[in-house]
Amino acid sequence: MNTETVHTTGAPLAVAPAQSADSDYNFAFLDEQTKRHIRRALLKAVAVPGYQVPFGSREMPLPYGWGTGGIQVTAAVIGCSDVLKVIDQGADGTVNAVNIRRFFARMTGVQTTTATEKATLVQTRHRIPETPLREGQILVYQVPQPEPLFRLEPRRAQTVKLHALAEYGLMSVRLYEDIAHLGAIARTYDYPVRVNGRYVMSPSPIPKFDNPKMHLNPALQLFGAGREKRLYAVPPYTSVESLAFEDHPFEVQRWDHACALCGAGDSFLDEVIVDNAGRRLYVCSDSDHCQSRQQAGHTGSAVGEPGSQP
Amino acid sequence: MYVSVKGGEAAIENSWRLLAQARRGDPAQPELGLDTIAQQLRLAVHRVMTEGSLYDTELAALAIKQASGDVFEAVFLLRAYRTTLPRFGYALPLDTGAMHIRRRISAAFKDLPGGQVLGPTPDYTQRLLDFALAAGGEPPAPLPPAPAVAAHMPRVLELLNLEGLIEAERPANLGADASSQPTEPTDLTREPLAFPATRAARLQSLARADEGWLLALGYSTQRGYANNHPFAGEIRMGDVVVEMVPEELGFAIDIGDISVTECQMINQFSGSREVPPQFTQGYGLAFGECERKAMSMALVDRALRARELGEPPVAPAQDEEFVLSHGDSLESSGFVQHLKLPHYVDFQSELELVRRLRQAHRAEGGAA
Secondary structure (H helix, E strand, C coil), X not given: CCCCCCCCXXXXXXXXXXXXXXXXXXXXXXXXXXXXXXXXXXXXXXXXXXXXXXXCCCCCCCCCCCCHHHHHHHHHHCCCCCEEEEEECCECCCHHHHXXXXXXXXXXXXXXXXCHHHCCEEEEECCXXXXXXXXXXXXXXXXXXXXXXXXXXXXXXXXXXHHHCCCCHHXXXXXXXXXXXXXXXXXXXXXXXXXXXXXXXXXXXXXXXXXXXXXXXXXXXXEEECCCCEEEEECCCCCEEECCECCECCCCCCCCCCCCXXXXXXXXXXXXXXXXXXCEEEXXXXXXXXXXXXXXXXXXXXXXXXXCCC | CCCCCCCHHHHHHHHHHHHHXXXXXXCCCCCCCHHHHHHHCHHHHHHHHHHHCCCCHHHHHHHXXXXXXXXXXXXXXXXXXXXXXXXXXXXXXXXHHHCEEEEEECCCCCCCCCCCECCCCCCCCCCCCCHHHHCCCCCCCCCCCCCCCCCCCCCHHHHHHCCCCECCCCHHHHCCXXXXXXXXXXXXXXXXXXXXXXXXXXXXXXXXXXXXXXXXHHHHHHCCCCCCCEEEEEEEEEEEEEEECCCCCCCCEEEEEEEXXXXXXXXEECCCCCCCCEEEEEEEEEECCCHHHHHHHHHHHHHHCHHHHCCCCCCHHHCHHHHHHCCCHHHHHHHHHHHHCCCHHHXXXXXXXXXXXHHHHHHCCCCC
């Protein structure tokens, strides 16, 4: 999709070289008819931002619920010159991310990378990278449940009508009830958004911390739900507004800590239990962001502690 | 110093090797051949082919071997392989009336043209563990050749139909409207299921559905959750010819035989203003000898016809969206097991929220 040359400055080995694709399978596993079917659905999704487009989801060699929607979207848009990054929980090294990256390395032979800025295509589960995306990049989300209303109305035959009528009263009442009972909206991830002033959309289970990054993002954002057989999209520079009330504005999570490894005070932090006494450490969930900062000389509290192992 | 977790790649590779070792077991034992599985575990093969929507005993046997006998995993392997296969057309509807019968029973009539044929059924075995099998006993001597089964056995429902006692089979029921045959059949592996679904889409979905799911739902209809008392009008098992019309030829050619089990359940229907009282049917079809599956499918098919027959939908088995959305073992098994994947980020978000809510609770003087 993108023919931009890959700059190899920065971290060494950030880009794994292209390998030859597995010749037993078509490029990117799916047959060309299927890719065309998915691309058509994606075009419709881009044309109607936030609208869930049904598509003939295929059975993939990875289980439903493990990223098959994202994998099918990536397979439909990836080209030989793409550089692919795959993250899960923000990290390139988590098992599912490793597995999906290896799948595409084998099925396409494309270059893979852990560096957000070097990637032309980023497939993600549960996070948006901290490094801002740029024009020409594509962010592919794995979506377990594309229907933002499903906890309020499980019948999809019904939710389709609610979307068509832009009837989102149920959702407003739900958020209001949270405020009435708990004093705040108790949604911390998969926090519903309204896209382009029209469709209410699930941003996938990203933390609400990441919601503001979707708004007017220069990159193309594509969403794939394989098991539920739906695709949707947010085109570049599209408004994405987190639902809230005038007197209860949308807020993101904040930590009282900075990252223990790179000292970042503005990234999403994972809490890690480091000993039996339950001592906690907070580190960036975005491993590429954290490593880049460490390479640039930033350090956090856990680095060079007295008595620590090198 | 804390170092963040890495090494996923090596761990995954090691898990593959451990899995392969566990699959093989003790190398002193002879390895299972695909023929052995296909011959001696034939019912597992049939179930995997049915739910895998792919009629190929050798590939199903391979899937069972690779999955160490886990039927869900074997179905998954077969379906994932099926995705890569080219599609060169659609077969004509099977003529199960022309089936080469190996088993045919009716619970509705004591005797009927063609007779009752038990075939290779475990129905009337006494379920006593056979220790002779453990000792590697020889199979019993073959039976003397039986009188040939009638070449064409009319289906029981056709006999009822002569009297108009049962609703006529309506091919149009499968398509969108009564006047025209659908040119291209519904294909759930190409297009997503939409609700309300046509009966063709429903039957296709049920044919691929997990046997356990259908069994439980079918059972629920017998216990009063959707009240329709069924009779096993006919169950038949045997080989049928698959025919298709290649575009370049323009006439039907025989492309092979498959073995299937078909079940037609008969249910009473008290009639409505337009239709006199009559019997209605539920339909089940599965590859090979998947009789439990075919019977369960027929019960659920009938329950799902509630809307069409003007019956009030009161039970889970009559709720089309509920039944069809949760019956696919790939979908259910995948999504249940995805809970094993990392959820650190969402859990972290919830931790932060619960801590904050607890703080607020304390501040308001809530119970300690």
